[in-house]
Amino acid sequence: MKFLFVGTHPENTGAATHFVALAQGLVANGHEVDAVLCPDSLIWHGLAYSGVRRHAGRFRNALDPRGYAAVRRVIRDAQPDWLVGNFGKEYWPLVLLGRTHGIPVALFRHRTPAMKRFSAFFLPRLAQRFFAVSRHARDAYLAKGVPPHAVQVLYNPVNTALFRPDPARGRAVRSSLGIPQDAVVLGYAGRMHGGKGIFPLLEAAQQAMRAEPRLHCLWVGDGPDAAALRAAASTMPDTAARHHFTGWSDDTTGYFSSFSMLAFPSVATETFGRVSIEAQACGIPVLASDIGGVPESLSPGETGRLLPPGNVPAWRNAILDLCDERTRDHMSQHARSFVQQHFSTDVIAAQFVAQLDAAAHRADSPAVSRIDSPAR
Incomplete structure (x- = not known):
């Protein structure tokens, strides 16, 4: 044709x-x-x-x-x-x-x-x-x-030849940003504005960081609220050094491989959730808001979890649950095959x-x- x-x-x-x-x-x-x-x-x-x-x-x-x-x-x-x-x-x-x-x-x-x-x-x-x-x-x-x-x-x-697990590249990204190789990295990739749920995510991450000293946050993207997000992250002296901001990137594949989990925390309705399937193609489990078309992008309990939008305690607990390596490994094993079969x-x-x-x-x-x- x-x-x-x-x-x-x-x-x-x-x-x-x-x-x-x-x-x-x-x-x-x-x-x-x-x-x-x-x-x-x-x-x-x-x-x-x-x-x-x-x-x-x-x-x-x-x-x-x-x-x-x-x-x-x-x-x-x-x-x-x-x-x-x-x-x-x-x-x-x-x-x-x-x-x-x-x-x-x-x-x-x-x-x-x-x-x-x-x-x-x-x-x-x-x-x-x-x-x-x-x-x-x-x-x-x-x-x-x-x-x-x-x-x-x-x-x-999603082009699964491009979006794929790449541990070597993930290690290189962590090294370049000063993130320990044994850290648990909560990643965000996308536009930074309030409707994307970045501020409730920051609050949930701050609480989880205080309970889990290995936890770091890697923020990939830019937008109208990026400066305010950076400023808010810097006000907590006990966790500020564990927040890493990269600015906008046209190529997120290396960053996905450096994540331990992806957060997709939108509080405004999303038509779909492309970043969710890109991360899963790289073998990364996803924590996502149960809103709009986002639930169609993952298999809850198998490749990630759906959470109430903006609910800080629920997000904090889910982040801490995925700090457990066995839980993450189980989801990682299913994530890429799920994307290959459906997307x-x-x-x-x-x-x-x-x-x-x-x-x-x-x-x-x-x-x-x-x-x-x-x-x-």
């Missing part, structure tokens, strides 16, 4: 990481993939040497004629079977181009409904496949009145193609209305 991915969003987002991993998975499964991308973006660099044919282009908005021209050129040359989009400002251009050229369209939505009412009504019905990245997100669309057949679930894929690029790419085949079969059925079938 031939795919044309359009992802001209220049920012570093979870949707961008998803875009890269799915394209890589399709190539690895023997499909042909072209992509229209913003040059020098995360996606552009992420797809270098991947077998994806990259083409420069950019939609500055949904009416940008240069964006349409760039995609049309690749459609003419590559003759794709499907157009695939991940970013909101490209949804309508892809639907219009698909209708014009007789090519079906698959769109991914990485948020719970936040589109304008017109787009939220029509896009899931006009695209031949409209994917939410969790059951939680799909339920949000159904609650807005979108018919069940119009929204499918396809989880974020690896090979698995998700195969599920994606199966969904598209089902859409094509449905479009060929005489019982299907014209709005659901691609224009030819």
Whole structure:
């Protein structure tokens, strides 16, 4: 099958990481993939040497004629079977181009409904496949009145060749940060703002550190509340030296290998939990908030634990429980296999193609209305 991915969003987002991993998975499964991308973006660099044919282009908005021209050129040359989009400002251009050229369209939505009412009504019905990245997100669309057949679930894929256990790299990271090799490291990786639950996590970690002298915290990321978090951590003289801040990193794989456990403590609803499956792919157990789509990213009791968002005593106790090496080892042994079975690029790419085949079969059925079938 031939795919044309359009992802001209220049920012570093979870949707961008998803875009890269799915394209890589399709190539690895023997499909042909072209992509229209913003040059020098995360996606552009992420797809270098991947077998994806990259083409420069950019939609500055949904009416940008240069964006349409760039995609049309690749459609003419590559003759794709499907157009695939991940970013909101490209949804309508892809639907219009698909209708014009007789090519079906698959769109991914990485948020719970936040589109304008017109787009939220029509896009899931006009695209031949409209994917939410969790059951939680799909339920949000159904609650807005979108018919069940119009929204499918396809989880974020993770490249398990990239995200894998790497003890040597983990030791090197610890050494570079002055963390003892025998320390128990509670890791956080992501954006630092209040909705991510970083301040209740800090409080729970401080309490756990006083009970467990081997416990260190490694904070990977940046954001509007990073300075306030650093300041709060520094006010506790008995634990301040055991907090380590790295700032933002585009490559978290080495940091995951230095963690003993990952904390995903969001107090605001999350559509999914990509950082959770990335950590588990590296063999790291996860402590995660029981909120939004996060529970779909782990196997509670086997690869991690779900905890009440913002509940400091519950988080403190869970952190201390995972300071026990036997408990962590049990979860680590299950974590990577869980991701390989449910979220690896090979698995998700195969599920994606199966969904598209089902859409094509449905479009060929005489019982299907014209709005659901691609224009030819």
